[in-house]
Amino acid sequence: MAFLQIERDGGIVIATMNQPETRNALTGNTAVEEFVRLCAEIRQDTSVKVLIVTAAGPIFSSGGNVKDMRRFFDEALTPESICEEYRQGIQRIPLALHALDVPVIGAINGPAIGAGLDLACMCDIRIAADTATFAESFVRVGIVPGDGGAWFLPRAVGMAKASEMAFTGEAIDARDALACGLISRAVPADELLPAARALAAKIAANPGTVMRMTKRLLREGQHASLASLLELSASYQALAHKTAEHREAVTAFIEKRPPKF
Numbered sequence: 001m002a003f004l005q006i007e008r009d010g011g012i013v014i015a016t017m018n019q020p021e022t023r024n025a026l027t028g029n030t031a032v033e034e035f036v037r038l039c040a041e042i043r044q045d046t047s048v049k050v051l052i053v054t055a056a057g058p059i060f061s062s063g064g065n066v067k068d069m070r071r072f073f074d075e076a077l078t079p080e081s082i083c084e085e086y087r088q089g090i091q092r093i094p095l096a097l098h099a100l101d102v103p104v105i106g107a108i109n110g111p112a113i114g115a116g117l118d119l120a121c122m123c124d125i126r127i128a129a130d131t132a133t134f135a136e137s138f139v140r141v142g143i144v145p146g147d148g149g150a151w152f153l154p155r156a157v158g159m160a161k162a163s164e165m166a167f168t169g170e171a172i173d174a175r176d177a178l179a180c181g182l183i184s185r186a187v188p189a190d191e192l193l194p195a196a197r198a199l200a201a202k203i204a205a206n207p208g209t210v211m212r213m214t215k216r217l218l219r220e221g222q223h224a225s226l227a228s229l230l231e232l233s234a235s236y237q238a239l240a241h242k243t244a245e246h247r248e249a250v251t252a253f254i255e256k257r258p259p260k261f
Helices: 031-044 067-073 079-088 092-098 115-121 149-157 159-168 174-179 189-204 208-220 226-241 244-255
Strands: 004-009 012-017 050-055 104-108 125-129 133-135 185-187
Touching: 004 031, 012 031, 012 189, 031 092, 050 189, 092 115, 104 115, 104 189, 115 133, 115 149, 125 174, 125 189, 149 159, 174 185, 185 189, 208 226, 208 244
Parallel strands: 012 050, 050 104, 104 125, 125 185
Antiparallel strands: 004 012
16 A cells, blocks of 8 residues: 555645554655655646645654664664665655755644654644644654754754754644744644645645745755845746746736736
8 A cells, every 4th residue: 555645636735644554654664765756746747836744544653663673683784784774765755855846734633753753844834733742752762863853853943942852852742832833833633634725725826936936045045145045036036027927916916806827
């Protein structure tokens, strides 16, 4: 059975992790390949404007399969081979999702644990059920965040809160997640997907080409100098001014009617 259940609604793609029997674990299955393939398809399909990542069952994702980690006790597995396994395995998910230039909404339906929390942090916007919990729990099983959590989590909540979560491994609830900026909204569980879809629809109502350029600028702004970002912004703006969407948006504004993209 496929790990991801894919649904398309106009310019919105909904990817639902659908292995509740494994707590939607991201290892020991086809999760990596399916996420990488989906991201590649979205990058090629300019009609896609938003991706929603959510999960079936009571848990968003437990991250790595802890029972499967016992195989690392085998002396035949060298540190070098384990390192390569991470490179060719779960580390491909953050690289694929981060390379997406469409907005990604995480609809967190339940506990997001370890790599499951890091997956949530790979999304641009996070909405959670008010019953969801979040834990950067690697230290509790004697390992480090091997999937990029040390890069994503501080960008989501700041270094101090990320350090507290990573050093203790303790879970926080949706109220605390909202307070520290890990999520932008907490809603009743039965309202989670409708809320994510409604937000996605607001985003998808805008021109797709400009949306992708806007996301690229936001990403570049995290590490580029102001001068470099301004130069890139000028280049993107020159392209944006020549799009059919810009012409339609301006015309519709002047004519006081909704634009037709």
